[in-house]
Amino acid sequence: xxxxxxxxxxxxxxxxxxxxxxxxxxxxxxxxxxxxxxxxxxxxxxxxxxxxxxxxxxxxxxxxxxxxxxxxxxxxxxxxxxxxxxxxxxxxxxxxxxxxxxxxxxxxxxxxxxxxxxxxxxxxxxxxxxxxxxxxxxxxxxxxxxxxxxxxxxxxxxxxxxxxxxxxxxxxxxxxxxxxxxxxxxxxxxxxxxxxxxxxxxxxxxxxxxxxxx
Amino acid sequence: xxxxxxxxxxxxxxxxxxxxxxxxxxxxxxxxxxxxxxxxxxxxxxxxxxxxxxxxxxxxxxxxxxxxxxxxxxxxxxxxxxxxxxxxxxxxxxxxxxxxxxxxxxxxxxxxxxxxxxxxxxxxxxxxxxxxxxxxxxxxxxxxxxxxxxxxxxxxxxxxxxxxxxxxxxxxxxxxxxxxxxxxxxxxxxxxxxxxxxxxxxxxxxxxxxxxxx
Amino acid sequence: xxxxxxxxxxxxxxxxxxxxxxxxxxxxxxxxxxxxxxxxxxxxxxxxxxxxxxxxxxxxxxxxxxxxxxxxxxxxxxxxxxxxxxxxxxxxxxxxxxxxxxxxxxxxxxxxxxxxxxxxxxxxxxxxxxxxxxxxxxxxxxxxxxxxxxxxxxxxxxxxxxxxxxxxxxxxxxxxxxxxxxxxxxxxxxxxxxxxxxxxxxxxxxxxxxxxxxxxxxxxxxxxxxxxxxxxxxxx
Amino acid sequence: xxxxxxxxxxxxxxxxxxxxxxxxxxxxxxxxxxxxxxxxxxxxxxxxxxxxxxxxxxxxxxxxxxxxxxxxxxxxxxxxxxxxxxxxxxxxxxxxxxxxxxxxxxxxxxxxxxxxxxxxxxxxxxxxxxxxxxxxxxxxxxxxxxxxxxxxxxxxxxxxxxxxxxxxxxxxxxxxxxxxxxxxxxxxxxxxxxxxxxxxxxxxxxxxxxxxxxxxxxxxxxxxxxxxxxxxxxxx
Numbered sequence: 001x002x003x004x005x006x007x008x009x010x011x012x013x014x015x016x017x018x019x020x021x022x023x024x025x026x027x028x029x030x031x032x033x034x035x036x037x038x039x040x041x042x043x044x045x046x047x048x049x050x051x052x053x054x055x056x057x058x059x060x061x062x063x064x065x066x067x068x069x070x071x072x073x074x075x076x077x078x079x080x081x082x083x084x085x086x087x088x089x090x091x092x093x094x095x096x097x098x099x100x101x102x103x104x105x106x107x108x109x110x111x112x113x114x115x116x117x118x119x120x121x122x123x124x125x126x127x128x129x130x131x132x133x134x135x136x137x138x139x140x141x142x143x144x145x146x147x148x149x150x151x152x153x154x155x156x157x158x159x160x161x162x163x164x165x166x167x168x169x170x171x172x173x174x175x176x177x178x179x180x181x182x183x184x185x186x187x188x189x190x191x192x193x194x195x196x197x198x199x200x201x202x203x204x205x206x207x208x209x210x211x212x213x214x
Numbered sequence: 215x216x217x218x219x220x221x222x223x224x225x226x227x228x229x230x231x232x233x234x235x236x237x238x239x240x241x242x243x244x245x246x247x248x249x250x251x252x253x254x255x256x257x258x259x260x261x262x263x264x265x266x267x268x269x270x271x272x273x274x275x276x277x278x279x280x281x282x283x284x285x286x287x288x289x290x291x292x293x294x295x296x297x298x299x300x301x302x303x304x305x306x307x308x309x310x311x312x313x314x315x316x317x318x319x320x321x322x323x324x325x326x327x328x329x330x331x332x333x334x335x336x337x338x339x340x341x342x343x344x345x346x347x348x349x350x351x352x353x354x355x356x357x358x359x360x361x362x363x364x365x366x367x368x369x370x371x372x373x374x375x376x377x378x379x380x381x382x383x384x385x386x387x388x389x390x391x392x393x394x395x396x397x398x399x400x401x402x403x404x405x406x407x408x409x410x411x412x413x414x415x416x417x418x419x420x421x422x423x424x425x426x427x428x
Numbered sequence: 429x430x431x432x433x434x435x436x437x438x439x440x441x442x443x444x445x446x447x448x449x450x451x452x453x454x455x456x457x458x459x460x461x462x463x464x465x466x467x468x469x470x471x472x473x474x475x476x477x478x479x480x481x482x483x484x485x486x487x488x489x490x491x492x493x494x495x496x497x498x499x500x501x502x503x504x505x506x507x508x509x510x511x512x513x514x515x516x517x518x519x520x521x522x523x524x525x526x527x528x529x530x531x532x533x534x535x536x537x538x539x540x541x542x543x544x545x546x547x548x549x550x551x552x553x554x555x556x557x558x559x560x561x562x563x564x565x566x567x568x569x570x571x572x573x574x575x576x577x578x579x580x581x582x583x584x585x586x587x588x589x590x591x592x593x594x595x596x597x598x599x600x601x602x603x604x605x606x607x608x609x610x611x612x613x614x615x616x617x618x619x620x621x622x623x624x625x626x627x628x629x630x631x632x633x634x635x636x637x638x639x640x641x642x643x644x645x646x647x648x649x650x651x652x653x654x655x656x657x658x659x660x661x662x663x664x
Numbered sequence: 665x666x667x668x669x670x671x672x673x674x675x676x677x678x679x680x681x682x683x684x685x686x687x688x689x690x691x692x693x694x695x696x697x698x699x700x701x702x703x704x705x706x707x708x709x710x711x712x713x714x715x716x717x718x719x720x721x722x723x724x725x726x727x728x729x730x731x732x733x734x735x736x737x738x739x740x741x742x743x744x745x746x747x748x749x750x751x752x753x754x755x756x757x758x759x760x761x762x763x764x765x766x767x768x769x770x771x772x773x774x775x776x777x778x779x780x781x782x783x784x785x786x787x788x789x790x791x792x793x794x795x796x797x798x799x800x801x802x803x804x805x806x807x808x809x810x811x812x813x814x815x816x817x818x819x820x821x822x823x824x825x826x827x828x829x830x831x832x833x834x835x836x837x838x839x840x841x842x843x844x845x846x847x848x849x850x851x852x853x854x855x856x857x858x859x860x861x862x863x864x865x866x867x868x869x870x871x872x873x874x875x876x877x878x879x880x881x882x883x884x885x886x887x888x889x890x891x892x893x894x895x896x897x898x899x900x
Contacts, residue, residue, distance in 0.1 A: 020430075021430045023639050045430070045638075047639070048837075050691045050837050051691075051837050051840050052837055053638065065835070066694070066888045066890055066891070067835040067838035068837055069691070070837075073691075073692040073693070073694075073745065078631055079627075080625075080627025081595060081626030081638065082631040083629075083631050083637040083638070084634070084836055084837060084839055085637060085839070086771075086839050086840065086841070086843045087691075087841050087844060088543075088772055088774075088775040089637075090768075090771070091543075091771050092539075092542055092544065092611060094544075094768055095544030095772075095786060095788065096541075096542050096544040096611060097544060098639050099639075114791075124756065126743055126744050126751075126755055127743075127762070127764050128742045128744050128764070129764060130741050130742040130766075130767050131766065132766075133769075133788045133789050133792060133794065134766050134767060134768030134769070134788045137786075137787040137788050138787070138788070164792065164793045165791055166792065167791060167792065168790070168791035168792075237875050259666070259874075263531065264455045264601050264604050265603055266600075268829075279599075279600060280458070280654055280655070281458050281459065281599040281600045281601060281602035282458075282601055283455070283457070283458045283601050287455075287456040287457070292600070294863025295831060295862030295863055295865075296863075296867040297831055297865075297867050297870035297873040298600055298867050298868055299603070300604065300606070300607045301455075301531070302535045302536055304532075305531065305532030305535050306775075306779035306847060307873075308780075309532055309550065309551070309552065309779055309780030309781070310777075310778050310780040310847060311780060312847075312876065338520065340515075340516055340519055341526070342505070342506045342508050343505055343530050343531070344505050344506040344531050345505070345531035346530075347530040347532075347552045347556060347558065348530050348531060348552045351550075351551040351552050352532075352552070378556065378557045380556065382554070382556075383555075536779070540784070543772070544787065545784050545786060546803035546804065546806075546808055547784070547785050548776070548783070548784040549781060549783050550780070550781060551780065567782035567783060567812070572782055572783075576803070597868065598868075600867075600868075632833065632869065632871075633869050635868075
């Protein structure tokens, strides 16, 4: 069985699909790695929903400003041309459709574009949603980066999400360790297979009908 | 027949009823004169709805900044501690109930607090409302300064406005050339008569029942 | 490098089509993007719906655009003033349509469009003829009317300083509707008095973040509507 | 002269009563008004409803206020994080109520309260369990839910620079919810790192105009939640 793409390779592959000059919001986890793989000749401007455009890389410890954080509450920097703003303006950018691409991690994504990435729905869990529901409804293109299956081998690409939805019908493209998969009117459609990965393997690890590469 | 209060005296009398530290919006015309009569020991902060708190007096011609105007499109200045903001923030101050006092001119005001000061309703008139309807609905206290009657002697304090309303039941106090009049649950109530003016004269020039000073 | 600068004013407005909805920044003369408006007159797009607080003054800027017969509908709060002659004449002749919107509602409807809010409730106009035909509703014992967002295809904006990413600052009360219109238009076209490099505007002082701006032209010495009118000028 | 400065932190929060709704500025540790929160712990008001994006971290600031049993309900978007222990414990014991509001809706509801907008429509939560019980409606073929304004009796805010009129600036992303909360609270109480005379903040750079601020205390060298936690501190 192949290993498919690494976390870094998944992020790099996603970055390839983001056009030059895009305003991009990155979720926590693998999506954060996208910043390391901006293709040569392209420039992305990063939005962080707590109130900044032009987010830069983490600072050296000595240069930290304790007031300069990203939405994941990690210390960051500002690039030249950055701007600070309050939360209502920040979510106007999101809800108003001004952010081009949001790259999210997920627990499940369904073949109709539904995404579930905020809650397992377990009765004793403390619900916490943050800006996830605003992002999936507002951003123009919702990309997902995720392992194709859970650690226990359950498919994360499914026919219908069993976890509570973050938003219905919002995901357009999924980057997994095994393949790039589009959400189409006909359900999942493999766009590209990771090197050495067969369509049969992808199909067997997907919890919904999936179409082979065209 | 007495002359009652002059325009300046009406403005000065209105200023007396504005507490120290108030945020004040002044309509065009006689209300603008209020700035000249701020009582000793008090400070008002003037809001102009095009986007400024801390509006100061008109500049000398040589000091004019063509970008610094008030809502009446007259050139003004900024006092120390002023702030500029956009129209949505400016009308948040109005609609959100943050402005303490608005002093307006009027065509008619009714004994139930209705005010009509934006349109005669004439079929050939071009309707123009500006911020008047926002102000009367949003500001905490709506004061009116007006001549008691029109130039042709018609009452401006009436039982029901015949002109289209700017807002219903919003006016709390009226400063005319003849008297200070409150709008109460029992209708118009004279609070104070101008020197030499009798209640009988006020009553005869008012188009609605009016109660004498207590 | 991202660079939204255009070197030519005509190029910046070239693709505004007949029938477009165009927001024009400014409150009266303050903040009015005269050079962009005059370029739109030269460009000739017709049957425009224009959103501005007023309808222009004299025979320059917005008044000249209207006077040139390019505007079929105005959405504004105060369509007349001491020096507005063009709109009143066309309106009385029935040659231009007017949607009258109270100033605060106009600002909020524009912001709502930029913020992805399709409708909101406001007390403004309740109990007046301007509430006729609007849906009303009680909240906490008070009546409000529902107002829809107000979008545009293009916005023409004047600012003071811009960087190539589209970060903007304004001068004093010339700010007025402009930051809101930048948010609400599909394509925002800005004339700036001064152009600086990215990073030269303090991130704390940016009024319009660049995400809301598409095209910028430098107009280092812009004319001012009041000056043109005082000089008796007309356009074209 | 108008002067909103208070010389004592305890005096500034003295009248917050039991049962009050209190907005607390900050996003995580950034912009959290620790000194004002600790003064509220000293003051002892109970049965508070607190509005903040989170629920505090460690055993200081907002987490300490909750841990002290003073908060009966939290309204927030993200009540857990790697270092939040107090709220999760009380929540699982059924000793504190939670109203979960998506972050953008939370911000917009607070702004709406400040702007006199009793309700608005948003696409956020449509098709999810968080839309249950909400009124929904179509605009232009898309479904939205109605959300009401969110007001407070008091707001506790941290800023960078303040003048005696209440004009404020913030530091970087410490701005977050604070300008909105200043608008939405009946009484806004601010701690400022630096106090300047009226006029020393450029009118172009004011983020919160003084009209939204009631009381200011100078806290020249504020503690930071992350530092306190790293030092293993708790309060009181």
